[in-house]
Amino acid sequence: MDASLTDKDASLTDKESSLPITEQPSHYDHLETRSVIDLLRDMNIEDQKVAPTIEKVLPTVAQLVEQIVPRMRKGGRIFYLGAGTSGRLGVLDASELPPTFGVPPTFVIGLIAGGDTALRNAVEKAEDDSDAGWQELLAHGVNQEDTVIGIAASGTTPYVVGAVEKAHDHGILTGCITSNPHTPLAAAADVAIEMIVGPEFITGSSRMKSGTGQKMILNMISTAVMIRLGRVKGNRMVNMQLTNQKLIDRGTRMLVEALHIDYSKARRLLLLHGSVEKALEEHSL
Known part of the structure; x- marks a missing residue:
């Protein structure tokens, strides 16, 4: 058993076992005495659950x-x-x-x-x-x-x-x-x-x-x-808001891939229509 586990883990007292699960005692004790890496490992063990x-x-x-x-x-x-x-x-x-x-x-x-x-x-x-x-x-x-x-x-x-x-x-x-x-x-x-x-x-x-x-x-x-609700096409966020250059670039690359056009044309289409989905719809008309 991990050294960090308390003796009472194997058998909670009647009072402890009657508590809601979210209030029951941690499986770990004396946390202030443990090394940082041990604390992190034990937290990770719990997170994996x-x-x-x-x-x-x-x-x-x-x-x-x-x-x-x-x-x-x-x-x-x-x-x-x-x-x-x-x-x-x-x-x-x-x-x-x-x-x-x-x-x-x-x-x-x-x-x-x-x-x-x-x-x-x-x-x-x-x-x-x-x-x-x-x-x-x-x-x-x-x-x-x-x-x-x-x-x-x-x-x-x-x-x-x-x-x-x-x-x-x-x-x-x-x-x-x-x-x-x-x-x-x-x-x-x-x-x-x-x-x-x-x-x-x-x-x-x-x-x-x-x-x-x-x-x-x-x-x-x-x-x-x-x-x-149709806000995703394939696996792409085609309705994302174009609030920064990273997202504009992402949307442009989606259009390049979907329409087989060059990057500059795809970017112009994206900015003209405001979203990948609208650009795809307008281009298909």
């Missing part, structure tokens, strides 16, 4: 995606709700979609307990308000074509649970990503993604494995949805 765990819930992720797509084709949106790390990851995923896939920023919206201030600073007790998330959804005109996805490692965050419960009661498709089984959040969601990655390397620090898993699943959901 995330992908196989996500593999187990892929059918559930697929179920959620397949219900989202027809709603978005009718004008629906995705709302992510979370607090702390979970909220920041939702906002991150939402904010990356417009430049990557050329969709408006209202297509996928990330809401975090405490508002934008909470992206950089903790907002005291913001996550404990069980009505705030629903009120924010109402302010965005949430409706039955939309999808609300709650993100909470604990599965008990009032800001998230309250919003998902209200959305479900109003006939809105709801999903969730959590790291504990049988939580109030999962009970409130139509599609519950229970990603059980085990105790964190630092006890209770769900910014680690849980956060890594949340990011991976959010990537999967949003990317699969965008592909299904």
Whole structure:
């Protein structure tokens, strides 16, 4: 057994085993006495548990995606709700979609307990308000074509649970990503993604494995949805925003390859039409 593992790993006390998984003691102890390379190796060991765990819930992720797509084709949106790390990851995923896939920023919206201030600073007790998330959804005109996805490692965050419960009661498709089984959040969601990655390397620090898993699943959901909605051709981001020279060059090379034209002509076409997809459409007319 690794020297970093504690004696109690083999058998948790009754009190410890009754804790939610995200609060159970780390398998590692005396971290302050360990070398940097040992700390990194042990963190890496724990990180390697995330992908196989996500593999187990892929059918559930697929179920959620397949219900989202027809709603978005009718004008629906995705709302992510979370607090702390979970909220920041939702906002991150939402904010990356417009430049990557050329969709408006209202297509996928990330809401975090405490508002934008909470992206950089903790907002005291913001996550404990069980009505705030629903009120924010109402302010965005949430409706039955939309999808609300709650993100909470604990599965008990009032800001998230309250919003998902209200959305479900109003006939809105709801999903969730959590790291504990049988939580109030999962009970409130139509599609519950229970990603059980085990105790964190630092006890209770769900910014680690849980956060890594949340990011991976959010990537999967949003990317699969965008592909299904036709925002990708082949394996290329043909709707990406041309916000810098690197992306202009990437788009130009896509046109060179697709149309068998020289680089300068491809670049002129790209800049004229504003996206690879539009340039391809216009060139084929």
